[in-house]
Amino acid sequence: xxxxxxxxxxxxxxxxxxxxxxxxxxxxxxxxxxxxxxxxxxxxxxxxxxxxxxxxxxxxxxxxxxxxxxxxxxxxxxxxxxxxxxxxxxxxxxxxxxxxxxxxxxxxxxxxxxxxxxxxxxxxxxxxxxxxxxxxxxxxxxxxxxxxxxxxxxxxxxxxxxxxxxxxxxxxxxxxxxxxxxxxxxxxxxx
Ligand SMILES: [Fe+2]
Numbered sequence: 001x002x003x004x005x006x007x008x009x010x011x012x013x014x015x016x017x018x019x020x021x022x023x024x025x026x027x028x029x030x031x032x033x034x035x036x037x038x039x040x041x042x043x044x045x046x047x048x049x050x051x052x053x054x055x056x057x058x059x060x061x062x063x064x065x066x067x068x069x070x071x072x073x074x075x076x077x078x079x080x081x082x083x084x085x086x087x088x089x090x091x092x093x094x095x096x097x098x099x100x101x102x103x104x105x106x107x108x109x110x111x112x113x114x115x116x117x118x119x120x121x122x123x124x125x126x127x128x129x130x131x132x133x134x135x136x137x138x139x140x141x142x143x144x145x146x147x148x149x150x151x152x153x154x155x156x157x158x159x160x161x162x163x164x165x166x167x168x169x170x171x172x173x174x175x176x177x178x179x180x181x182x183x184x185x186x187x188x189x190x191x
Pocket of ligand 1: 093129
């Protein structure tokens with residue numbers, strides 16, 4: 001084994017290492033990446049939101065809060081919030097999904113289990129399911145890391161709508177423009 005050099009006292013110019021500088025605000029923080037000049041993206045740190053306008057409405061009583069949009073892989077992270085009972089969407093995932101229930105509970109019509117507060121759910125590529133919230137659940141919140149597009153399908157399995165990062169970001173821009181945060185507000189979640 002060759003001996004590794006001792007680099008503890010070697011100083012480097014961190015200013016040179018800041019590449020693309022994405023926006024940040026009180027709602028999103030990051031430190032400059034150590035290898036920004038090589039294309040390394042800054043991290044994203046999103047605190048608990050204090051401004052209700054950050055929640056983007058999908059349909060009445062259903063919102064999502066963007067956490068990140070990864071423009072290299074097409075994945076994104078969000079918190080889904082539902083304040084109504086009943087069936088939401090039927091959809092298929094061509095890429096994996098990781099979910100963690102923060103509040104309340106929900107289930108898929110196609111499965112026997114119920115995801116409750118504290119539950120972790122892994123959804124493999126190819127999963128088709130129909131998200132459903134029980135009528136006696138006042139509110140559910142779930143973190144989802146959705147590592148690709150979501151294909152919304154009808155009862156015959158035909159794709160009705162493809163939801164990808166470009167479409168989601170456009171939706172956020174419209175919502176944030178309408179509520180006064182400004183359409184650029186979503187940019188701070190993009191890497
Ligand atoms: Fe899903």
